[in-house]
Amino acid sequence: MDIVFEQVDYIYHANSPFAQRALYEVDLAIEHGTFVAIVGHTGSGKSTLLQHLNGLLVPTNGKVRIGEYTLTNRQKQKQLKPLRRKVGVVFQFPEHQLFEETVEKDICFGPLNFGVSEDVAKQKAKEALALVGLPEQLLSQSPFDLSGGQMRRVAIAGILAMEPDVLVLDEPTAGLDPSGRKEIMELFARLHQERQLTTVLVTHNMEDAAKYADYVVVMRQGTVWKTGTPEAIFHDVDALLQIGLNVPETVLLKRKFEEKIGREIPSPCLTEEQLIDGIKALFFGGRLS
């Protein structure tokens, strides 16, 4: 499902003294099947933008098109259910949405709401739990007896069990330990490939954005500041640092390295492997050896 934002404004509590503008004339196109990372400061409007993807919010002005659905400010909440089946949203701290007596029931909740039969839902719950790397014994336990990390995984499984075409992730690894973080990100990358999803990921982790995304969208003060491939976005290090955002560690290292030896590494060095290869090429590629 292609996603297109056309001149989208969003104002919270419009027409009241508490009105708070969060999006300004956002234009954005996300092609079917791409992995897009959205980065930007806290308060730059990332979560607001995400909530337009399944009609939790509808634009105050402008249009959002998602596949055959078009959302404008005249949208009725009732007609959005089919869209919500296709667009799965994992919210920030999704473990706060758990409520059932058992893990199995909680994971089945989404599929059942979308009209899947009970047997099929149970089957999907089992699969989803395995996907997020949790043992099957947990199915019969209460979600509130689990550790924070496990709760997070159960909540994510609850969305995966809906088998959406578009997976929307709002800082899914915030607060996890580094290994858990890596596992979860690898899971999303794998699902993106296997199920040919469109994935939209909000993250503060520039390494993740560089490593997994096909495109990076940089948000700033409610506008889309820049979009491009990770190579293009992280090439302009100073511009990003200037607006208070980070670049991947490897890109910084590359820069320091280049300053020291006065030569340029041709690779963009977005990941550790690329950096190592770049340095190797420089030294052993026949030029410095």
Add this chain to the structure above:
Amino acid sequence: MNVIIGRYVPSNSVIHRMDPRAKLLAMLIYAASVFLANNGVTYAMLTAFLLILLLLLRVPFSFILKGLRPVLWIVLFTFLLHAFLTKEGAALYQIGELAIYEGGLQKGVFISLRFLLLIAMTTWLTISTTPVEVTDAVESLFGPLKRFRVPVHELALMMSISLRFIPTLMEETEKIMKAQAARGVDFYGGSFGERIKAMTALLIPLFIHAFQRAEELATAMEARGYRGGEGRTKYRLLTWGWIDTCLLASTIGITILLFLFRT
């Protein structure tokens, strides 16, 4: 979130800067004296006084009116109830079985006006006074009751904590509603069973978090040496100025006038 009752609207008006004790007292005296009014003159005085107070808020008037809109239905209902059910004075209008009498009409107007005045006065207080200020005022005004072993400090603390967490709870409600809506919950319709399910999906996480937060808060307070009100000093000191005396005096003045003009 268009309901304005109970919401503070920041501004730098005279009223906003007044001592919350003066405002709270004025509100209470006014609310009591509303029940003294029983004829056109007295209601007119009350209304005029309130209008002046509302104008001094320097908050757009249209906004105050818009915020009161949800209550207007109750006011209208009260009016109709009294207008149709009171059979006093001459019949003015006949619709089939129902008749409107002069007395009923008058009573309807007065009772619904009384209601409106009370709500508007409360709104006047909450628009201009933060919940924390109201709590400070309550603690200060009821302070003397400590002698009779009324736990004034604890009650005030409970009040301020509850008030502090109302916005947090509302925020959380909104978040959880959205998260569950993303999982296919329909909060705007569905069968009875579906509605019950939707409510559990909202309320259970909400309660669990409220309890967790309460526990964390208690720990945090103890860690910072909280031991109750005994010997505790105040960060915000209340200062009573001449303008506060003016407000109180004029409110008492209105009450005296009401005594004189009521029939």
